[in-house]
Amino acid sequence: MMKAWSNESSTPETLHLALAYDIASGEGFGLFGIDAYCDVIATQAGALFAKRIKDGTITIPYSAELRPKLDECFKDARSQFISHSIFANRKKVLGSFLSVMFYHDGTKFVLPEGKYLFGSIRCKPWQSTLGIILENNKRKLSDPMTCDALINETIRVLNTKNMSVAPGGDENLYLPSSIVDSSKVKLKYKDLRALYEMIEILSFIGEGR
Numbered sequence: 674m675m676k677a678w679s680n681e682s683s684t685p686e687t688l689h690l691a692l693a694y695d696i697a698s699g700e701g702f703g704l705f706g707i708d709a710y711c712d713v714i715a716t717q718a719g720a721l722f723a724k725r726i727k728d729g730t731i732t733i734p735y736s737a738e739l740r741p742k743l744d745e746c747f748k749d750a751r752s753q754f755i756s757h758s759i760f761a762n763r764k765k766v767l768g769s770f771l772s773v774m775f776y777h778d779g780t781k782f783v784l785p786e787g788k789y790l791f792g793s794i795r796c797k798p799w800q801s802t803l804g805i806i807l808e809n810n811k812r813k814l815s816d817p818m819t820c821d822a823l824i825n826e827t828i829r830v831l832n833t834k835n836m837s838v839a840p841g842g843d844e845n846l847y848l849p850s851s852i853v854d855s856s857k858v859k860l861k862y863k864d865l866r867a868l869y870e871m872i873e874i875l876s877f878i879g880e881g882r
Contacts, residue, residue, distance in 0.1 A: 687716060687717055687720035688713070688716075688717045688720075688750075688753055688754065688757065691712070691713040691716045691717060692713060692754075692757065692759055695709055695712070695713060700712075701713070704773055704785060704798055705798045706798060706799065706870045706873075706874060707870050707873045707874050707877070710754070710874070710877060713754055714747065714750045714751050714754055715747075715750075717750035717753060717754065718743070718746040718747040718749075718750035718751075719746075721746040721749055721750055722742070722743060722746040725742075725746070731745075755877075755880055760878075763878055763879070766878050767875075767878055770874055770875075770878065771803075773785050773799070773802065774802045774803040774804060774871065775802065775803060775804040776802060776804065777804065781808060782802060782804030782805045782807075782808045783805070784797040784799055784800075784801070784802065784805070785797070785798075785799065785802070799867055799870075800863035800864075800866055800867050801861070801863045801864045801866075801867040801868075802867065803871065805864075806860070806864050806867075806868070809859050809864075810823055810858060810859050813857070813858070819857075822857040822858075823857055823858050825857075826853070826854055826857035826858040827858050827860070827868070830852060830853055830858070830860060830865065831865070831868060831869070831872070833852055
């Protein structure tokens, strides 16, 4: 990160600062999920929008033109984030993410704990992890046929449309039997929510490769 700053003026770019905060605070690259990435992109988009307004690169004579101009800034910010030098080694970024998804306390797979940089508040950003989901379905992993059934059933559930992921906010309820074949896979609402976010992050990390 310091190398990236050395090529800039004495004031670092907003994107460098946002990424530095994400790393120092422990929010980014896996621990806090896609939300941390969205924060960086939104911060950079706001900086681009302000700069372009200031230097006259964009003008907004009518309110209807505001959204398209903002969208342009978000697209550019997203592109800059993806092409940033910190993402150059995608294997390391992927490894960082997977270290969270397979966090193990020495006895079993558990939820990783997050600790804020400027306070002692601890939290568990993820509702579930790949390690926990596989642990809950480990009996099905011992046989190729049941293993294939687990994978296929999980994919089918993820592709199910118009389903409520967390009715009543109860994270410990199992998904309705009408949605999940419990003989093939053991999933809870929190597992499904975590899987959706895992897919988002993996898609983002793999983008542009």
